[in-house]
Amino acid sequence: MSGVSYKNMTKAWGDVIGVNNLNLEVPDKEFLVLVGPSGCGKSTALRCLAGLEEITQGEIIIGDRVVNDVPPKDRDIAMVFQSYALYPHMTVYDNMAFGLKLRKTPKTEIDKRVQEAARLLGITPLLDRKPKQMSGGQRQRVALGRAIVRDPAVFLLDEPLSNLDAKLRVQTRAEISKLHQRLETTFIYVTHDQVEALTMADRIAVMKDGVLQQVDSPQNLYDHPDNVFVAGFIGSPSMNFFSGTITGTTDEMYVDSGSVRLRVSQSEVEQLGRDSIGKEVIFGVRPEDIHHPQYQPAGVTEQLLESTVDVTELMGNEIFVYLQTGEQNYIARVDPRADLRPGDKVQMAFNIEKIHIFDRTTEKSLATPSSN
Amino acid sequence: MQKATDMQTMDAKSSTVIEWFTSAIGRLIISLIVPGITFLVLWQGFIFLRESDAPKVVIAVVAIIWGVGGIAILYVVSNWLIEQMPAHWTRRLQPFVFIGPAMAILAWYLAIHTFRTLWISFYNRDGTELVWLQNYATIFTDRLMLETFRNNLLWILFGATFSVVFGLLIAVLADRSRFETFAKSLIFLPMAISMVGAGVIWNFIYEVKGVADPQIGLLNAIWVGLGGQPQAWTALLQPWNNLFLIVIVVWLQTGFAMVLFSAAIKGIPGEMIEAARVDGATEIQIFFRIMIPYIMGTIITVSTTVVIFTLKIFDVIMVMTGGQFGTHVIATQFYRQYFTNRNFGLGSAFAIILLLAVIPVMIYNLKQFSEREAF
Numbered sequence: 001m002s003g004v005s006y007k008n009m010t011k012a013w014g015d016v017i018g019v020n021n022l023n024l025e026v027p028d029k030e031f032l033v034l035v036g037p038s039g040c041g042k043s044t045a046l047r048c049l050a051g052l053e054e055i056t057q058g059e060i061i062i063g064d065r066v067v068n069d070v071p072p073k074d075r076d077i078a079m080v081f082q083s084y085a086l087y088p089h090m091t092v093y094d095n096m097a098f099g100l101k102l103r104k105t106p107k108t109e110i111d112k113r114v115q116e117a118a119r120l121l122g123i124t125p126l127l128d129r130k131p132k133q134m135s136g137g138q139r140q141r142v143a144l145g146r147a148i149v150r151d152p153a154v155f156l157l158d159e160p161l162s163n164l165d166a167k168l169r170v171q172t173r174a175e176i177s178k179l180h181q182r183l184e185t186t187f188i189y190v191t192h193d194q195v196e197a198l199t200m201a202d203r204i205a206v207m208k209d210g211v212l213q214q215v216d217s218p219q220n221l222y223d224h225p226d227n228v229f230v231a232g233f234i235g236s237p238s239m240n241f242f243s244g245t246i247t248g249t250t251d252e253m254y255v256d257s258g259s260v261r262l263r264v265s266q267s268e269v270e271q272l273g274r275d276s277i278g279k280e281v282i283f284g285v286r287p288e289d290i291h292h293p294q295y296q297p298a299g300v301t302e303q304l305l306e307s308t309v310d311v312t313e314l315m316g317n318e319i320f321v322y323l324q325t326g327e328q329n330y331i332a333r334v335d336p337r338a339d340l341r342p343g344d345k346v347q348m349a350f351n352i353e354k355i356h357i358f359d360r361t362t363e364k365s366l367a368t369p370s371s372n
Numbered sequence: 373m374q375k376a377t378d379m380q381t382m383d384a385k386s387s388t389v390i391e392w393f394t395s396a397i398g399r400l401i402i403s404l405i406v407p408g409i410t411f412l413v414l415w416q417g418f419i420f421l422r423e424s425d426a427p428k429v430v431i432a433v434v435a436i437i438w439g440v441g442g443i444a445i446l447y448v449v450s451n452w453l454i455e456q457m458p459a460h461w462t463r464r465l466q467p468f469v470f471i472g473p474a475m476a477i478l479a480w481y482l483a484i485h486t487f488r489t490l491w492i493s494f495y496n497r498d499g500t501e502l503v504w505l506q507n508y509a510t511i512f513t514d515r516l517m518l519e520t521f522r523n524n525l526l527w528i529l530f531g532a533t534f535s536v537v538f539g540l541l542i543a544v545l546a547d548r549s550r551f552e553t554f555a556k557s558l559i560f561l562p563m564a565i566s567m568v569g570a571g572v573i574w575n576f577i578y579e580v581k582g583v584a585d586p587q588i589g590l591l592n593a594i595w596v597g598l599g600g601q602p603q604a605w606t607a608l609l610q611p612w613n614n615l616f617l618i619v620i621v622v623w624l625q626t627g628f629a630m631v632l633f634s635a636a637i638k639g640i641p642g643e644m645i646e647a648a649r650v651d652g653a654t655e656i657q658i659f660f661r662i663m664i665p666y667i668m669g670t671i672i673t674v675s676t677t678v679v680i681f682t683l684k685i686f687d688v689i690m691v692m693t694g695g696q697f698g699t700h701v702i703a704t705q706f707y708r709q710y711f712t713n714r715n716f717g718l719g720s721a722f723a724i725i726l727l728l729a730v731i732p733v734m735i736y737n738l739k740q741f742s743e744r745e746a747f
Contacts, residue, residue: 052646073652085647089665098661099651146651 002063002076002153003028003186004049009058011044018044020210021058026203031180031187033201035194036233041210042190043158049188050079050156062154073102075154078147082159084139086131086146092118093127096146110149117148120182137168144179155180157189161196173199194234198222206230228363231284231356237320239284240330243360246281250274255283255357259326262303264367265353271367272357280360287320287333289354293347295335302349309344323348403456410449414442446473486727493720497713507721519698520705523614524683524729527701531618531625531682536675538622539629544659546630547637556634560627567624571691574620578605578692610698617699620688625681629674636670637663669740676737680730702726 004026011018019041026032034042047053049060051072059066067075078099086095093114100110118124121141131139140160147155160176161169177200180187191197197204198218206213206221206229214226225231232238244257246264253264253272262283264272272279296302307325314336321332321340325348332348340346357367417438424431447469454465496503511517542559546552562570579589580602587593592602605616640663648658664671686703689695695704702722710719 050646050650052649072646072650077650079647079650081643081647083641083643085641085643087644087648087662087665089668098648098653102652102657146647150651 003030004154004188005061006045006049007059007061009045009048009060010056011041011048011053012056017210018053019048022212024205024212024215026186026188028186029184031177031189031200031202033197033204034188034190034207035197035204036192036207036213038192039209040207042192042207044210045207046079046156046158046188046190049075049154050077051075076152077154077156078150078152079156079158080143080147080160082162084131084143084163086139086142088131091128091130092123092134092142092145095131095142096149099146099150113149113151114145117145120148120179121145136164137172140164140172144176148179148183152185154186154188155183157187159191160189161191161193169196176200195236198234204234206233208233224365224368225356226365228282228284228358231358231365235286237287237331237333239286239356240290241282241284242328242330243282244280246272246276246279246357248277250277253277255281255355257283257328259328260305260330262305262350262355263352264355264357265301265369267353267370268355268357268367276366279366281366282358282360282363284356284358285330285350285354286356287331289351290330290332290334291349291351292332292334292338292340293349295338296349296351300349300351301353303352304347304349307346307348309340309342309346311342312340403453407449407453410445414438414445417442443473489720489723492716493724495717497715497717499716503717507717508725510718511721511725516700517705519611520700520702522611523699524701526611526614527618527621527682527685528679530615531621531685532675532678534618534622535625535629535678535682536671538626539674540633540671542626542630543633543637544663547634556630559630562624563627565624567687568691570620570624571688574623575692578616580604606693606699607697613697614699617688617692620692621682621685625678629678632670632674633667636667640666672740673737676733676740679733680737683726683729683733702729 006022006024009022010020022041022045024032024045034045036042044053048055049062051067051070055068059068061067062075062077087098090098096114096117097110100113105113114127115124118127121144123138123141123145126134126138126142131142134142140163143160157176161172164172173196176187176189180200189196189200201218203215203217204221205215208229214221214230216224221230221234225234228241232241242255242257242260244255244260246253247256247261248254248264250269253269253276255262255264262285291297291300291302293302293304305325307323307330310322310324310329312322313320317336318333319336319338319340321334321338323330323332323346334340354369355367356365356369358365417434420426421431421435421438424434426434450469451466454462454469457465492499493507494502494504496506542555546555546559549555565573576588577590578592579587580592581587581589583602587596587602591605596602606613644666645658645662648662653661684703685701686707689699689701689704690707693699695701695708700708702725706719706722706726709715709722713719
């Protein structure tokens with residue numbers, strides 16, 4: 001049982017930088033998800049922690065030990081790979097026992113641990129099978145089992161659900177969360193899927209181009225993204241962005257992109273500061289904060305904006321509406337009762353308490369909605 | 373009611389039968405005419421080739437067109453013929469159209485001769501007297517003949533094993549080297565040399581001159597340089613002189629083994645090796661417990677191929693020693709008995725023994741192939 005920390009860690013191959021000066025503390029027993037688009041360095045960060053890649057600069061600490069020069073087998077970690085990486089010539093039992101056998105664990109102890117892990121994962125009937133005789137979901141469990149029997153201080157999971165079909169993925173997601181609660185061990189989980197990140201993580205670390213963008217709890221990350229990238233990456237469909245300037249007066253401030261002009265709420269005016277008029281900004285509104293005028297929740301400070309419906313996508317419990325106003329396109333998630341057809345003109349209600357405002361040059365957050 | 377429908381289906385049946393019959397006659401006639409024409413065309417081509425006074429170039433061109441085109445036409449026509457038959461017959465017969473010729477050629481050129489050789493091996497030296505297993509008894513009791521088997525065992529034991537082991541080692545080491553392509557090309561190069569060529573090269577290496585003369589053979593030059601007496605490597609120290617011959621084939625075959633192993637090793641998933649590393653395996657443990665089992669299919673294929681090849685070894689021995697100094701193997705013994713001594717019975721018996729020795733390896737190999745395909 002131990003935490004993990006990256007201190008100024010950089011991994012580069014010649015001129016190509018995989019991870020750039022990463023500083024990240026993962027306390028003991030936390031479920032941390034590293035998320036980002038492919039090529040963002042999240043897997044590299046994990047592989048460096050596993051010892052599969054040598055780091056170029058900085059330190060990696062597991063527990064209270066700097067592990068820069070410690071080989072993977074002595075780092076007290078276990079890893080689950082995207083391809084499961086099971087040994088095809090061994091039975092499930094032997095796959096799980098392999099690591100223990102190498103460590104010269106007594107046979108009875110190995111048997112006990114393998115049986116226990118198999119029971120935990122519900123794969124006891126499969127113990128005599130070879131990987132080729134199993135489905136993807138079963139192999140995935142075996143890969144998890146192989147990690148569990150080792151009883152490591154840290155679990156590393158590299159996109160473990162990517163090769164599963166959608167239904168199984170949702171199911172296994174919940175099981176991994178349950179496993180984490182039961183094992184009470186540090187989990188570091190890499191994924192490109194922000195839904196996995198939001199659903200499983202204690203905290204999420206968002207990366208892009210080798211640089212850590214933001215680390216926070218899923219809710220905070222969703223409500224208060226630090227920059228345009230995080231705002232756009234977390235949430236599906238992603239946030240609508242409009243490029244504009246701040247106009248109006250200190251009493252009545254607007255974000256204005258030409259076609260979209262929204263009043264800035266009082267709390268955000270305070271965050272922006274009085275001297276920000278004329279500032280070039282990007283402002284964003286999440287699709288669920290844009291409502292159909294007839295079906296908006298109570299207590300919303302709304303501003304109507306006439307738009308034309310382009311496309312509608314019925315999701316059952318809601319409708320994704322692709323709309324156009326002036327030159328701007330945006331998406332709204334509206335109540336399924338809203339009867340919208342392509343070409344319809346509709347006054348969409350923007351919740352102006354929920355506007356995210358970013359600096360256009362630095363793309364850093366200037367004001368976020370107050371959370372309540 | 374039941375009867376009425378029965379009658380109806382009977383009627384329908386008979387009318388379709390008649391239809392099928394009439395069209396079948398039509399088909400039958402066409403089926404006879406088309407192969408007839410084909411046969412005529414091919415026969416005319418044959419007559420032309422046999423009797424024409426045309427320039428040689430023209431005859432050569434016609435022969436190529438006639439040969440290749442003729443085979444194509446035969447396939448097309450016989451396939452067409454089969455397709456004229458009812459569907460279930462087509463399905464049953466069609467495979468034979470395509471494998472039939474190959475089977476026939478194999479039988480004609482291979483199987484018949486195998487049985488003929490077996491038959492001859494039961495006769496005396498000129499085939500005049502049936503001696504049953506006399507030749508085999510000779511082979512398995514005569515000292516010189518037994519030496520032949522001992523040598524073949526040496527060849528398999530050292531030749532095949534070293535080729536496979538070196539091939540595997542080099543493949544693994546080269547895979548981790550920066551000079552992989554260069555190293556592999558170097559090792560693979562001898563594959564391009566014929567057995568006889570290799571024999572000539574190594575003859576120079578093993579060359580021995582008198583004590584007073586300068587040694588032009590590489591091995592003796594080194595040996596004398598280190599203070600030894602010049603040695604006739606391939607003649608002395610029987611039976612170990614065989615090893616000097618075996619080295620040549622190892623040199624030739626290692627490249628073959630290496631290339632196949634190298635391809636297999638590149639097919640090992642990286643994540644699996646990493647998983648083993650995280651699991652706590654050392655590089656040596658990974659090699660023996662993960663990589664070797666993973667490429668076992670290739671190892672078996674390469675080993676059996678090399679074993680069969682080594683069992684049949686002939687050229688190198690013929691060039692280097694001609695079988696003297698106790699270096700005969702089955703193939704050279706067969707050649708000597710059959711063509712030099714003109715003892716057809718004994719020679720054939722050797723050929724049969726060689727065949728029997730290869731068959732189990734072949735069967736094992738084929739079994740492995742079909743098993744591997746299954747997963």
